[in-house]
Amino acid sequence: MYTRILTYLLTACGLLGLVLYAVASDPTVLVTPVGRWRTVDDKTGQPRSIVRIWDENGRLFGRVEQSLNPARAGRRCDKCTDERKDQLIVGMVIIRGLEQKGDEYSGGDILDPDNGKIYRCKVKLSERGNLLVVRGYLGASLFGRSQTWTREPEAVGESASRN
DSSP: OHHHHHHHHHHHHHHHHHHHHHHHHOGGGTOOSOEEEEEEOTTTOOEEEEEEEEEETTEEEEEEEEESSGGGTTOBOTTOOSTTTTOBSTTOEEEEEEEEETTEEEEEEEEETTTTEEEEEEEEEEGGGTEEEEEEESSSTTSEEEEEEEEEOOOTTOOTTOO
16 A cells, blocks of 8 residues: 555656646747837837737737837827827837737837827747847738747846836
């Protein structure tokens, strides 16, 4: 009888060890889009801005934290048609209300400050949580465009949960 209990105990410990090893060896299990992301200009391929994504009550939001092009730093969203019209782009919330659905986040929207248009949005992590594929679209996801953003390290003294 003790042999059977010991066998069950060792099997349970072994399975728990495998699960813990899998979680520890695959950081995407624990990674979310929350954090800082380097965006890229679609036309030039050059780094454009840093966007901070945060979680608020189970929904993701994103704000332009920094412009990486000094000539664009003081720009305003003159083509926006909602409450963001004429606001500075740096500091502006451009991603709103994404909810996790399986391995992606969707159901919210993203603003393109260059043309003032608001698109439906979905994002998905790849490359062990270091790349974020961001897709903005009208209607069906087939009609849109995607960008790949790169995770940026947190600045000293800052937290990814800061909004």
